[in-house]
Amino acid sequence: MHCPKCGFDNLENATMCQECGGVFIRTTPTRTSGRAITSTILGITGFSIFGIFVVTSIFGLVFDSLVLVAWIISLVFGSIAFIVWMVGLILGMAAMNKIGKSGGTVKGKGFAITGIAASATGMTFLLTVVGVMLFINSMSLRKKVEMRQPAAVVVEDNNEPNSPKPQED
Numbered sequence: 001m002h003c004p005k006c007g008f009d010n011l012e013n014a015t016m017c018q019e020c021g022g023v024f025i026r027t028t029p030t031r032t033s034g035r036a037i038t039s040t041i042l043g044i045t046g047f048s049i050f051g052i053f054v055v056t057s058i059f060g061l062v063f064d065s066l067v068l069v070a071w072i073i074s075l076v077f078g079s080i081a082f083i084v085w086m087v088g089l090i091l092g093m094a095a096m097n098k099i100g101k102s103g104g105t106v107k108g109k110g111f112a113i114t115g116i117a118a119s120a121t122g123m124t125f126l127l128t129v130v131g132v133m134l135f136i137n138s139m140s141l142r143k144k145v146e147m148r149q150p151a152a153v154v155v156e157d158n159n160e161p162n163s164p165k166p167q168e169d
Ligand SMILES: [Zn+2]
Pocket: 003, 004, 005, 006, 007, 008, 017, 018, 019, 020, 021, 022
């Protein structure tokens, strides 16, 4: 704490000058909001969980035999990523509120903004990917149903000429 009156360099958390006795206006020591830092950490962590969600989802789309396991795993990781981002968003907004009301004694606005932006972006990404996945899934299901129908007709056609034969004899 640099004294504005006499220029004496006091301790950082000093409330008054040791040299001239002048009282400093900023009496409360500043601190960085823990919620703001946590918000940033959660915002970034969400993306690595989201990565696992995307990889397992693609895995399920590519390998038909593993589709159920892959979709369950991706559903779990997708839900975790969503919760992590939700908490990151709430903490970031709570931190912004506290920083705004603190009158400069609580810092970490950058952390809070980063946490809010990362969480909001992440949730938007997640919802978009889930939408695309559901669309692809419904398309592939429709394709499977379409492919199954003519196959069933062919089987019936093959059986018909075989069955009247005993009747002819
Ligand atoms: Zn002084």
